[in-house]
Amino acid sequence: MHCVPCLSNMKFNEALTLLLVSLVGIAIQGCHGKAVQFIFGDSLSDVGNNMYLSKSLAKASLPYYGIDFGSGLPNGRFTNGRTVADIIGDNTSLPRPPAFMDPSLTEDVILENGVNYASGGGGILNETGGYFIQRLSLWRQIELFQGTTELIKNKLGKQAAEKFFQDGLFVVALGSNDFINNYLMPVYSDSWKYNDQTFVEYLMETLQEQLLALHNLGARKLMVFGLGPMGCIPLQRVLSTSGQCQERANKLALSFNKAASKLLVNLESKLPNATLKFGDAYDVVDDVIRNPYKYGFNNSNSPCCSLGKIRPALTCLPASTLCRDRSKYVFWDEYHPSDSANELIANELIKKFGFLGVNAYVPAPAPESAIAPSPHE
Ligand SMILES: *[C@@H]1O[C@H](CO)[C@@H](O)[C@H](O)[C@H]1NC(C)=O
Numbered sequence: 001m002h003c004v005p006c007l008s009n010m011k012f013n014e015a016l017t018l019l020l021v022s023l024v025g026i027a028i029q030g031c032h033g034k035a036v037q038f039i040f041g042d043s044l045s046d047v048g049n050n051m052y053l054s055k056s057l058a059k060a061s062l063p064y065y066g067i068d069f070g071s072g073l074p075n076g077r078f079t080n081g082r083t084v085a086d087i088i089g090d091n092t093s094l095p096r097p098p099a100f101m102d103p104s105l106t107e108d109v110i111l112e113n114g115v116n117y118a119s120g121g122g123g124i125l126n127e128t129g130g131y132f133i134q135r136l137s138l139w140r141q142i143e144l145f146q147g148t149t150e151l152i153k154n155k156l157g158k159q160a161a162e163k164f165f166q167d168g169l170f171v172v173a174l175g176s177n178d179f180i181n182n183y184l185m186p187v188y189s190d191s192w193k194y195n196d197q198t199f200v201e202y203l204m205e206t207l208q209e210q211l212l213a214l215h216n217l218g219a220r221k222l223m224v225f226g227l228g229p230m231g232c233i234p235l236q237r238v239l240s241t242s243g244q245c246q247e248r249a250n251k252l253a254l255s256f257n258k259a260a261s262k263l264l265v266n267l268e269s270k271l272p273n274a275t276l277k278f279g280d281a282y283d284v285v286d287d288v289i290r291n292p293y294k295y296g297f298n299n300s301n302s303p304c305c306s307l308g309k310i311r312p313a314l315t316c317l318p319a320s321t322l323c324r325d326r327s328k329y330v331f332w333d334e335y336h337p338s339d340s341a342n343e344l345i346a347n348e349l350i351k352k353f354g355f356l357g358v359n360a361y362v363p364a365p366a367p368e369s370a371i372a373p374s375p376h377e
Pocket residue numbers: 090091092347348350351
């Protein structure tokens with residue numbers, strides 16, 4: 001493989017280090033040019049899109065969102081610090097893609113950094129999150145991405161643009177809102193049109209069409225994130241009479257994960273030259289919630305940012321009070337994990353994806369043979 005420099009004249013340790021660096025680098029970047037990410041998601045991945053939606057009721061534009069990120073001012077992330085996608089991208093040295101709605105987004109910025117289309121309140125289904133008035137559903141995010149492909153085609157020409165998108169890493173991370181802000185709320189018609197099984201089937205049919213649409217638009221490396229134990233977010237607990245996790249919501253998350261995992265395996269076998277990986281952090285988050293102390297947390301059932309006894313608080317506000325040590329809380333607000341919890345989730349996903357699919361993306365000679373010490377040393 002021409003991408004890995006010749007190893008035979010190097011000392012073993014140097015060769016090993018270089019190989020590891022190369023493998024990770026190649027997995028992410030391919031051999032030519034720099035790979036970037038395209039992120040499709042909801043509030044767990046939003047880095048500012050909703051701040052630009054003037055009528056949206058789902059915004060992280062007030063303190064204390066972002067208090068542990070950069071300047072500490074709100075930046076559109078629905079947490080105190082980094083999102084899971086931030087942490088995974090950082091881990092593999094991929095640039096953090098800016099929000100699609102950011103007015104400074106240009107072709108050059110896209111070529112350097114990719115784009116993040118994620119939007120708080122968004123779901124796989126168009127009807128999800130309707131009461132937030134404005135949010136970008138996954139279909140809408142894909143339409144916006146189509147616009148991005150046109151832009152890049154005009155800039156680079158068809159062939160180079162195709163290569164650019166084929167090398168890109170596509171993250172798709174939605175689904176929680178389809179339950180929490182749709183199916184599990186009686187105000188939405190999906191809650192009475194479907195049952196637990198048929199609703200998950202409906203989500204899978206839709207997600208399949210969406211992944212095929214992305215593939216059609218040139219995506220070849222796709223990662224889909226599964227759901228956590230969403231019945232244990234503080235909002236769901238406070239809505240249950242016992243204060244315990246809502247087992248029905250947790251079961252739905254598990255059946256979503258199972259079905260999505262199957263869908264991805266099936267699609268990967270059908271789509272030429274594409275890798276589609278699925279990973280979730282359900283088990284580890286479930287364990288953190290049951291045994292917070294084991295992981296260095298001190299609270300796993302209430303939000304760090306809250307309006308005292310007023311629960312659910314819906315959002316974090318300047319009038320809210322913060323917990324004393326933000327790194328000890330699993331949840332930042334009623335819905336969203338804290339930076340520390342996101343780190344734990346990201347590390348689990350990194351493990352599950354196996355360094356973002358190094359093995360899948362590198363048509364490499366077996367590492368064992370490549371790192372064998374040279375007899376000429
Ligand atoms: C990436 O994540 C892995 C697994 O959690 C960790 O061991 C490693 O130190 C991280 N690397 C970087 C550069 O963040």
